[in-house]
Amino acid sequence: MLKGAIVGCGAIIRISHLPAFQALKDVKIVAICDKVRDAATQTAKDWGIPRAYEDFSRMLDEKNLDFVDICSPPQTHFPLSIQAMEAGLHVLTEKPMALSVSEADKMISLSKESKVKLCVIHNFLFTPVAQKAKFLVDDGVIGNLVAVRADILTRRKGIFSKKNHWCHSLPEGIFGEYAPHAVYLISEFLGKIDLVRAIAVKYTDFPWIIADELRVLLKAKNGLGAFTISFNSPRTSFTTDIFGTKRTLHLNNFTMSLVQHKSGVNSIRNAVIDQFKSGIQLTTGAVFSSLRAVFGQRWYRSGHRVIIQRFVESIRNNINLPVTEEDSRETIRILEEIWKQINGSTSSPQ
Numbered sequence: 001m002l003k004g005a006i007v008g009c010g011a012i013i014r015i016s017h018l019p020a021f022q023a024l025k026d027v028k029i030v031a032i033c034d035k036v037r038d039a040a041t042q043t044a045k046d047w048g049i050p051r052a053y054e055d056f057s058r059m060l061d062e063k064n065l066d067f068v069d070i071c072s073p074p075q076t077h078f079p080l081s082i083q084a085m086e087a088g089l090h091v092l093t094e095k096p097m098a099l100s101v102s103e104a105d106k107m108i109s110l111s112k113e114s115k116v117k118l119c120v121i122h123n124f125l126f127t128p129v130a131q132k133a134k135f136l137v138d139d140g141v142i143g144n145l146v147a148v149r150a151d152i153l154t155r156r157k158g159i160f161s162k163k164n165h166w167c168h169s170l171p172e173g174i175f176g177e178y179a180p181h182a183v184y185l186i187s188e189f190l191g192k193i194d195l196v197r198a199i200a201v202k203y204t205d206f207p208w209i210i211a212d213e214l215r216v217l218l219k220a221k222n223g224l225g226a227f228t229i230s231f232n233s234p235r236t237s238f239t240t241d242i243f244g245t246k247r248t249l250h251l252n253n254f255t256m257s258l259v260q261h262k263s264g265v266n267s268i269r270n271a272v273i274d275q276f277k278s279g280i281q282l283t284t285g286a287v288f289s290s291l292r293a294v295f296g297q298r299w300y301r302s303g304h305r306v307i308i309q310r311f312v313e314s315i316r317n318n319i320n321l322p323v324t325e326e327d328s329r330e331t332i333r334i335l336e337e338i339w340k341q342i343n344g345s346t347s348s349p350q
Contacts, residue, residue: 002312003065005031007056007080008072009039012094016123016304017069018047023305027312031063034072056080060087067092067117067315069308073166074176078103081118085110090117092311095180097328099171101336104329111325119311119321120328122184123303124238129256130185130303133242133249136260137189142244143263147224148189149241150182153233156204156212160231163208172339173210175200175229179338182216182227184331185240190220193334200342203232216338256302 004021006013006029021029033053034040040052053059060068060083067090070080078098081091085107097120098104111118124130136142159165160174170176187193196218200211212232218225223243242249248261310322 006069009034020305020308126303126306143246147243150227186225195219196337198338198341
């Protein structure tokens with residue numbers, strides 16, 4: 001029986017982490033920790049967890065643990081991971097793994113020295129739609145890969161409008177909560193990023209907001225990448241487009257639908273046929289998405305479930321992690337370059 005503890009009692013552990021762990025055999029979450037004592041106590045009560053703590057050090061001293069799952073804000077990932085690994089525990093942490101490359105390097109170095117696993121949740125890589133897209137690309141269905149684009153759109157509500165939310169104190173502001181998803185998805189398909197160009201603009205008048213529009217262009221060995229993060233959209237969505245010489249794949253990362261478009265449609269008849277086929281794919285995707293939702297397989301659970309299962313398997317069988325430390329570090333490297341470029345250069349449109 002592997003024994004684990006979770007740090008942080010935010011929504012993500014209720015909708016993704018705890019259900020994933022409870023579905024696994026021979027794994028038990030025996031402790032929960034949050035600096036807000038009532039939050040830890042209530043979560044422990046709701047999920048049948050034996051102990052609740054508000055002191056991380058005390059939890060490590062008192063409980064005989066195999067791993068720690070860190071779901072607290074990104075500012076805490078580095079110190080908590082270091083402390084857990086120094087105690088000889090394996091670590092699973094939400095993205096991003098750290099706030100800088102130097103922190104990431106220290107975490108990786110300690111992981112190797114202590115011979116413990118260090119895994120970061122890059123959940124959108126392991127949704128059914130992303131896995132299917134990866135198979136189609138690797139199988140040559142889309143032809144030669146040319147470019148990848150991701151668009152993350154959301155409204156001026158939620159954490160964006162909450163002045164005291166922890167995301168606004170990140171070095172890159174609220175972008176630090178959303179940009180990692182776009183970066184690791186694009187990197188998965190394009191490989192190592194060689195060049196980064198970024199620009200940010202602010203439209204809102206919230207004084208706690210650094211910027212609310214981000215555009216990034218990425219150059220890699222396997223093609224060009226680009227992503228947009230906007231907090232001025234009338235709707236919330238997360239889509240990815242993968243462009244090849246034969247086909248284009250359009251992924252909806254929320255509904256988990258995938259639509260293929262043929263490249264080089266050169267007549268009205270072919271365009272109509274292509275649109276008709278796209279409509280069928282969208283309808284089919286909507287049906288399966290609805291069925292998955294009915295059976296609890298929502299987008300915010302599927303990727304976490306796969307990573308958590310493979311993380312546990314990597315501990316038990318001493319096999320490779322689903323997300324490597326090097327890939328997690330690469331995401332931080334790209335993010336750090338983006339922050340350097342937009343820091344101090346954010347402007348409001350004239």
